[in-house]
Amino acid sequence: MNSVPLTFVGHPFASTGVGEKIRADVRAAAAIHLQPLIYDIFGYSPRTDRDHLELARRFETPKLPGGIRVFHINGDEVEAVEQVLASRGESLSDGYNVVVPAWELPRYPERWAAALRRFDEIWAISHFIADSLKAADLPSVYIGHSVELEPRALLPRRSFGLRESAFVFLHFFDTTSYVARKNPQAVLELFRRLRRANPLADIQLALKVKTADAGAPNWKIALEGIASDVVLFDTVFTSYQTQSLIAACDCFVSLHRAEGLGRGLGEAMSMGRIALGTNWSGNTDFMTKDDSLLVDASLIPVGEGEYPESAGQHWADPDIDHAFSLVNGIWDNPDFRERLGARARTAALVRAGHRTVGKRILDRTNEIAEMLRRSWRHGIY
Secondary structure (H helix, E strand, C coil): CCCCCEEEEECCCCCCHHHHHHHHHHHHHHHCCCCCEEEECCCCCCCCCHHHHHHHHHHECCCCCCCEEEECCCHHHHHHHHHHHHHCCCCHHHCEEEECCCCCCCCCCHHHHHHHCCCCEEEECCHHHHHHHHHCCCCCEECCCCCCCCCCCCCCHHHHCCCCCCEEEEEEEECCCCHHHHCHHHHHHHHHHHHHHCCCCCEEEEEEEECCCCCCCCHHHHHCCCHHHEEEECCCCCHHHHHHHHHHCCEEEECCCCCCCCHHHHHHHHCCCEEEEECCCHHHHCCCCCCCEEECEEEEECCCCCCCCCCCCEEEEECHHHHHHHHCCHHHCHHHHHHHHHHHHHHHHHHHCHHHHHHHHHHHHHHHHHHHHHHHHCCCC
């Protein structure tokens, strides 16, 4: 790899999932002593997060080199990316181009698939996404995605207003996107049932919400009757604050209808926290019934307007009764919690840690580099 640069292209300063996706690949590559580069394709994200700046200080390049370029973008961004490259005197033809799309339904949209075919190959961050791409006649290479969080000193519970004595559930969702996919109402209903069945239990629910869409359903109505036990966070967190909040909680809950990966569940597991999640889609790459709490689900059609490009597609409807049976009283069983948390950490690091994903990146980029060398020798490039 020394003679073939490896550059990750995308949104490395974004505080959203697309930013975490590229940063995780860079950290995974660096963990096995590759020397990856980072290229900020649009430059629109503010550079305010110290973790992001530290990564950029080590790896950012102001110009996109040739060699292997791994684009963490979606199909609907390809045209804009090509325009930006052209305005800078650069082109997709200047290197070997890989694209790493995200998607949350069983079939990748055909209207974006054509854009992905402009790349030399596609990497899949989960088997679920690989199957989704295959359904659109798009072959891919499974690389996976690291969910590992670096160990470090973190903020205590009191920084978040959480009781030291409580068993704390945690859920993330985003009202600026499509709320139905994250399904927060199911999490609130689960907590309501737990509180009703255990009126004296010392439990809390932490909700980290990205909220900006006035048109989103009024999910706060579902807080009626349990609001005193719910701690709501609706400001933008730094990476450090987010990691600290995960560490401050006991059980990460995701009763999602679909996840391309389910990074929050994986991050919680990597820190030894219990993960309760729907037994369907991307999170099953690193979650099993031996190391996490997987919730039974049936498959239902995606409702009109609930997600883009959803005609004829389906997703999961998690069984709240089953979720209740898995966690009811878990706060009174510390031995079980400790064993499950330890198994969760091992599973996350073995299946989706930096070194595991980094090794796949190394193996695939070595194969590409050798293919490029053969092509150069024969005058193809």
